[in-house]
Amino acid sequence: MRKYFKPGVFILSTIPFLLIFYKIYFNKLGPEPVKEITHFTGEWTLIFICLTLSMTPLKRLTNLNIWISFRRMLGLFVFFYASLHLLTYIGIDYRFNLEPILDDVLKKKYIFIGFSAWVLLLPLAITSSQMMMKLLKNNWKKLHRLIYVIAIFGALHYIWLSKTIFFRPLVYLVIILVLLALRIKIKNRNVNYG
Numbered sequence: 437m438r439k440y441f442k443p444g445v446f447i448l449s450t451i452p453f454l455l456i457f458y459k460i461y462f463n464k465l466g467p468e469p470v471k472e473i474t475h476f477t478g479e480w481t482l483i484f485i486c487l488t489l490s491m492t493p494l495k496r497l498t499n500l501n502i503w504i505s506f507r508r509m510l511g512l513f514v515f516f517y518a519s520l521h522l523l524t525y526i527g528i529d530y531r532f533n534l535e536p537i538l539d540d541v542l543k544k545k546y547i548f549i550g551f552s553a554w555v556l557l558l559p560l561a562i563t564s565s566q567m568m569m570k571l572l573k574n575n576w577k578k579l580h581r582l583i584y585v586i587a588i589f590g591a592l593h594y595i596w597l598s599k600t601i602f603f604r605p606l607v608y609l610v611i612i613l614v615l616l617a618l619r620i621k622i623k624n625r626n627v628n629y630g
Contacts, residue, residue: 445506449513452480453520470529477521478550482594482608484514485587489615496618508564511583515561522554546596553589556582584619587612 456476459465465472491507494500530537540547560580562568569576591612594605 441502442505442509446509449484449510452476452517456520470524473524473528474521477517477524478594481514481517481521482590484510484517485583485590486608486611486615488514488583489587489612489619493615493618512561512564514583514586515557518554518557522551546593549589549596550593553586553593556586556589560586584616587616 456473460469460473488507488510491503491510494503526532526537541551542548560582563572563576563579572579591605591609594608595602598605
């Protein structure tokens with residue numbers, strides 16, 4: 437039964453991509469198609485960040501190791517949706533015109549922090565394989581702790597982007613902070629009790 441879990445999680449993780457592809461293909465993106473794709477991919481990036489961060493607490497709460505086997509895949513989907521989000525912005529919105537993109541990165545704090553989050557994701561995606569894990573040894577864990585910073589950056593990107601509706605972005609920030617707090621609690625318990 438367990439051998440079907442990973443392919444099942446993979447298939448479920450592709451559903452947002454298939455949904456946005458369907459909307460693009462059948463012209464169902466509404467009056468602001470670029471904005472719709474950007475927000476959709478950005479929100480799914482945050483959802484996958486939350487899912488990735490929840491794997492370790494779920495393992496601790498359920499005493500089941502299976503959650504950890506999904507972590508790498510979910511992390512790669514974070515990078516996938518974040519890259520779609522970035523490509524929508526630089527490719528569709530700005531047509532790869534680097535001058536206004538650079539101007540945005542330097543002048544708009546939500547763009548700067550969002551771009552910074554993607555840059556930090558890049559080494560995590562590159563070093564996600566078992567081979568890199570063995571090669572980097574203890575440094576691999578240190579490097580992959582960047583996901584905590586990326587998660588905060590992602591939530592701040594959404595909050596600073598939202599000019600009028602703050603509730604939804606704040607929900608993501610609260611979820612991320614709770615998941616990070618659970619990890620701190622777990623680490624402290626490990627220090628105290630081995």
